[in-house]
Amino acid sequence: MAAFTRRGGVGPAVRWGALGAGCALVLGTAVPGAFADDVPVLGGGVEHLASVPKPVALADSAAYNSDLAFTGDYAIGGNYDGFVVYDISEPESPRVVSEVLCPGGQGDVSVSGDLLYLSVDYPRADEECGSAPVSPADAEGFEGIRVFDISDKADPQYVAAVRTDCGSHTNTLVPAADGRRDYVYVSSYSPSEEFPNCQPPHDKITVIEVPHDAPEEAAIVSEPALFPDGGDATTTGCHDITAYPERGLAAAACLGDGLLLDISDPVAPVVLHRVRDENFAFWHSATFTNDAANVVFTDELGGGTAAVCTEEVGPERGADAVYSVDHSGETPTLEFRSYYKLPRHQSETENCVAHNGSLIPVPGGDFFVQSWYQGGVSIIDLTDPDHPEEIGYLDRGPWDPDTLRTAGSWSAYYYNGHVYSSNIQRGLDVLRLTDPRLTPAEDVALVEFNPQSQPSLPGS
Secondary structure (H helix, E strand, O other): OOOOEEEEOOOOOEEOOOOOOOOOOOOOOOOOOOOOOOOOEEEOOEEEEEEEOOOHHHOOOOOOEEEEEEEOOEEEEEEOOEEEEEEOOOOOOOEEEEEEEOOOOEEEEEEEOOEEEEEEEEEEOOOOOOOOEOOOOOOOOEEEEEEEEOOOOOOOEEEEEEEOOOOOOEEEEEEOOOOOEEEEEEEOEOOOOOOHHHOOOOOEOEEEEEEOOOHHHOEEEEOOEOOOOOOOOOOOEOOEEEEEHHHOEEEEEEEOEEEEEEOOOOOOOEEEEEEOOOOOOOEEEEEEOOOOOEEEEEEOHHHHOOEOOOOOOOOOOOOEEEEEEEOOOOOOEEEEEEEEOOOOOOOOOEOEOOOEEEEEOOOOOOEEEEEOEOOOEEEEEOOOOOOOEEEEEEEOOOOOOOOOEOOOEEEEEEEOOEEEEEEOOOEEEEEEEOOOOOHHHHHOOOOEEEOOEOOOOOOO
């Protein structure tokens, strides 16, 4: 369907023309990425096992590594310029299987069987992977979701594109009950007045339906408004939604508001409760505990590019907020319990704030691994929702000790015995957790894992 650069393993880069056209080859040598001089600092029972530099096609410092999704022995790493497929069958020696150059900003990823959903939120001239960027004011520019067939991990194929209003900053997989189709929740918002197609009231999300046996027929099926009566003054859309399909619930982080949703009908989500917090500048993401009794919301104060893990900013801003889900009333509600902020102050040249994480699947326990950009990776005990505490960490130190630059861990997730951290500039880090409280998680094996589509884990 479209042109993109694809490279498998450590071979040369190959640029293909659009389907039906001749192809030209652009050969290049794979050169390991350069790391800043640093020795990871570890705390608690955390071991640093391996690092994989950003591959050549996606190595530009402006091509940030972003989110991760997992399927079988593979991790899919999003990037502002496309995505990477890693073989993680040997976690101590992960390797790049393929890389796809398909720019579109953010590059949020979800995986479903042989299908990969990739977010595009920087407008392009058309749907083609090689198309040029255009002004956000260009109403004809393409933003939305790209669909890839990744049945051959060394040779992903671009099969569909769905345009959505305001593009797709993030996407969330909600599998249909019949197992024959996916629903993809598309979240988007206006970052500035330069994006006229996203201005308030941008109070909706977009739901895309993708038939498994005909992904090329992917299409929008609904555009539910989550703020029909208006949101907080700072709410111009949603940043991210975490679904818990088996519980029929989702938690939405919508800039100025946190929402609890009923998604028992995935095409028509219903707002159950809405909360606000005077200490939150930017409701960014959410994670349920396994029993769905609590939700951890994150505040991305400074948009991810500021140094806010400092003594001056304090412990309640740029932090996590833990909410309990109260089922005692007619409908469930969210009740505030506590804040958690990275306890290790960072320097003024380290962008640091609460970011993406996931549960560590300890049966009967509530443990969480989370990224904090240049604050590193934090392991958190959530057993007492009123007093969460850090029990382990990895901190790589500043990317540039003299200048504030965007770097660090974008997302850190536990998958089948290890923690995988998508580092914006350095590539992929692999960690092992040796704390005896966490080692029971090694017995939990998943076939597929999208952190924003939580599965029910043993011991719930």
